Every structure is written in structure tokens, then in C-alpha cells.
Amino acid sequence: MPPRSHPTARQVRLGTELRRLRESAGLKAREVAAFLNSTSTQMSQTEAGIAGISAERIRRLAAHYACTDGALIDALTAMAGERTRGWWDEYRGVLPPVNLDVAEAEHHATFLREVVITHIPGLLQTPDYARSVFGYMRPDLPESEVMPRVEHRMRRRAVIEGADPTPYETIIHEFALRIRVADRNTSHAQLRQVLDQIDQGHVTVRVIPADQDGFAGAGASMMYMGGPVPRLDTGLRDGPTGTPFIDAESQLHHLRTLFHKVEKATLDPTASRDFIHRLSKEL
Secondary structure, eight states, rough: OOSSOHHHHHHHHHHHHHHHHHHHHHHHHHHHHHHHTTTTTHHHHHHHSSSSOHHHHHHHHHHHHOOOOHHHHHHHHHHHHOOOOGGGGBTTTTTTTTHHHHHHHHHHOOEEEEEESOOOOOOGHHHHHHHHHHHOOTTTOOHHHHHHHHHHHEEEEEEEESSSOOOEEEEEHHHHHHHSSSOOHHHHHHHHHHHHHHTTTEEEEEETTTOOTTTOOOTTOOOOOOSSGGGGGGEEOOTTTOOOOEOOHHHHHHHHHHHHHHHHOOOHHHHHHHHHHHHHHOO
């Protein structure tokens, strides 16, 4: 398979997991390359996600590494065997690669958990709300570049709105619900959109009230995406240098702990829905 110039985050993750299996087996890349009648360079490219790998070769490697986790092996071979381009590929070269990687990760997730403090979560945003967010954060962005960003964000909602929606649980701070990113009508429509998603039954929303004592988690925004097996879970946290994907078990454990810690400061789902409904009536 020819080397890729720009591997996706999912392709990099496959390579990372293969490297971890090799290291757990205590083998050097050159030793495994010799076993496969390959080269160290090709092994490095495969483990970096730059070069593809067949499902048959993954199973050979798993046997060589004495890996007996059948569910993990099946999941890795499925990742290697994916050849269908997703809808997000239509935006390649139009939007930053991380936008496409997030959409792809959401598409393959078995569940989604999110904490948002300052904005309505992207998966719940209306077009007008998203347009206002992009316009404010990127004031010099021409309309020709704002439009695909808004469109891409709306298309991401397919994971929670389709025939087989992915379970989605989000925690939203009251401030995010109250802040008017545009005007009164946009805010009212946005709150109605959140309520509509709750009422469809596959989205769980919990609200952190502004008067909640003991909540110091203003920097707790995060996304946690379940994998086909727990080892393949993925996290996301915005930072000053971008939006890195998190896959180390210690960091994933931290995100799981953080989510449940923040959850303790929330209203239950029924009370949260009532809270949002009251806010919508105030507008």
C-alpha cells in the first residue's frame, strides 16, 4: 500500500495500537519487520499511520505478539478494512483536517459524552447559532469559508439524529444556555433545539446551575467517545495549540473521572429539561 501524505487521526490511532501491541510483546520493529519479510522503514510507516496494513497481516501480527484479546483484534482489523469514504471527506482541503477527524471519530463512536461550559455543544447547535460562533471567533473569515463550517457542523448531527442514533450525554453550564451569541430569536430557537433533541429520547442533557456550590470546573470542557472496545476509547480537549486526540489510558481515565466529578454538580435530566424550558420562556 502506498504511503499516505496526510493520515487521518483514525489511521494514526490504528498504527499507535499496533505499536503498543508490539512493545507489550517486547519486540523491536526490526524483528517484526523480519518476521513479515518487510523493512524497518515500512514498519515505522505502518505504526505512524502513514502506510496501510491488511486485516490478514494484523491477525498475523497479533498471533506473533501472543495477543489473545479477540475483540480488540477484530476491532483493529475492522479499522484496517475500512475503505468507504465518509461524508466528511467532501470537506478535505476546505476545512482543517481536525474537523474531518472529529466527524469521523463521532461517526464510529459507540457512545458520546461531552462537557461544555461556555457554548452550546456543536452537536446541538442551530445553523444561526453556529454561524454566530464562527463569525465571532474568526471575524476575518469570508462568507465562502463560514458556510462550509456551518454546513459541516450541521451534518455532524447525523450521529444523534439518524435511524440508529449514537447515545449522547452532555453536561452544559447555565452560562452557556444564557449567553446570547447572536440575538434573542437565535437564543430562543437554540434552546428549543436542545429541548427537541431531549424529547426525541436519545440525547441526555444535564445542566450545571450558576448558583451551584463547589463547582470549580470552568476548564472542564471535553468530549469522550466510546470505542468498539474500551481500549479504543478516544478523548478530545481543546487547548492553546489545537484539539489533540487523547488515547493514552492514563489520560482517558482522567477524562472519565473528570466527567463523573462534573456530573455531581448537575441537575438530574428531568430537572435539567425543566430548567431549559423555563429559560426558553424567559426569552
